[in-house]
Amino acid sequence: MTSKARTGLALRAYLAASHLIPLLARPMLSHRRRRGKEHDTRWVEKQGRRLAPGPAGRLVWLHAVGLGEVMSLRGLIARMADQQPDVHFLVTSGTAASARVFAGQLPPRTLHQFLPLDAPLYRRRFLDHFRPDLCIWAEQDLWPGFVHDLAQRGIPQAIVAARMNDAAFARHRKARGLFRDLYARMALITAQDPETAAHLVTLGADARVTGSLKPAAPALGCDRGELHTLQMALAGRFIWAVAPSHPADEDAALAAHDALRTQDPGALLIVAPRHPDRRGIARPAPLKSQGAVPGADDPLWVCDTFGDLGLVYPLAQAVLIGGTFDATQGHNPWEAAQLDCALLHGPQVGNFRSDFAALDVAGGAVPVTTAAEIAATLRRTDLAQVAGRAAAAAKSAGIATDALAGDLCALLETQHE
Structure with a gap:
């Protein structure tokens, strides 16, 4: 979980290639916007621009890829908020739908942003702006450049409720060296089920089973x-x-x-x-x-x-x-x-x-x-x-999420010891 973790050939190659992302980012995002796949006004957040003001005080950043994963974070956030009344939460995701639906179901003291593309300039803008005290990667989305930069800054990270079926494991196994280096930078890794935990261990992670976050989320609301x-x-x-x-x-x-x-x-x-x-x-x-x-x-x-x-x-x-x-x-x-x-x-x-x-x-x-x-x-x-x-x-x-929230709050405390 430190900047001293191994940086193998695969991770070094990824970090080098990520410098090329800005060359393609604007035309790609503009094309996706015309097709309705990006938010009309907030798509620039994916370049680390026009970010919302960061809250004062300690900040926990949670990332999930899409709508279902983002909504599942609500119960974990609520439990961590109860244990840490002074902490604010930043949730990032990648899809326009996740932003639209999550906006109507925001937990207390929580802000949503789109995660910038994994380029050095965009990462630096985002991390310098928000300065998170803890990063939580949910379920299955992991961005190598961000993982590396967070470790360089000494910010603790965790993967929670990881989910990896046999097909996903086969894909990860082809880049085993890369994932070994990323998992080495995590202070905590938990899985939804024994199958996922076994896959993670094979890839070099120290993982335990804590179940899904979804049963712990508050019931969906409506008008x-x-x-x-x-x-x-x-x-x-x-x-x-x-x-x-x-x-x-x-x-x-x-x-x-x-x-x-x-x-x-x-x-x-x-x-x-x-x-x-x-x-x-x-x-x-x-x-x-x-x-x-x-x-x-x-x-x-x-x-x-x-x-x-x-x-x-x-x-x-x-x-x-x-x-x-x-x-x-x-x-x-x-x-x-x-x-x-x-x-x-x-x-x-x-x-x-x-x-x-x-x-x-x-x-x-x-x-x-x-x-x-x-x-x-x-x-x-x-x-x-x-x-x-x-x-x-x-x-x-949903009871297992209570203990997980406590473990994550403990990581947050180690940041300030």
Whole structure:
């Protein structure tokens, strides 16, 4: 974790090549902005420019790659904030969607910025401006130049809730020397599951299992007035959802919904696409993005707006977790579990294998493989009990984050001894 850690050939080559990044940065970012993949005004933060004012006092910097990972940090931040009332938090990410949704769910004393590209000039601008006292890398995104520069400055670093499946391990193994040097600069490394921990150890890390951060995150919020209006309008109907969904999930859900409505003609399916700009599904339906709400005769409603899962889940009695019927390999099930939903999931859960396994064992989730199985599960009379077990499993799984927050706060204290 110090600047004396080994700097092998691979890391030296990376650091040398990173000097070339500014030559391509502006045209690349401008192109991405025109395609809607960068924030209209804040994209310059990726060059270390126009950064928000840094808070006074001690600062913990946490980085996560995208929306799901950023949202999972909220519980860890809340626990660290309770233990260190004078500390502020900076969260960085890379995607425009993560910034939009996180802005509505910010923990106390927390600021969001886009992480600059990993060029020496941009790194220096960022670190000189914010001067963090601790850096926490979440799940799977690690920027070698920043890791090197933080170590040079004597700023402690940690990797938390790392996740690495067999395919990712194979890729990392090809650059084993680089990752060995990066892991040597970490004061703490934790993994979500034993498989990841074993992969990290093989790559030269000293890792232990602390589980996922996602069950510890606060429940998603929403506009309470909007929720109440919808609940009143939809009272008496059986409501379920597929979220965050991809086409394969929607195909299975639509077929199941057809079967369900033969016995319950008033049932409503809410479709919440993972990528709202994909818009329409296989059938016409009212779209939330157009201000439409489901009428009494509408069998479907498409919630095609960012950041509204906190509205969808409280409406639904059951949720088919998206990404589990295709190569996506699943999405976070804990957000729905925390909001009293019975969970269903398809067979492809590689990204959250241990999470779904824990929920299955607890009886809070039901694995399904066909539309017929989905429909049969939705007709079960014990869905409320399944939802209760899911919520209890989420609460239990979040306890490990308390201890992790304490370990990270201890690292922060060593910075000032």
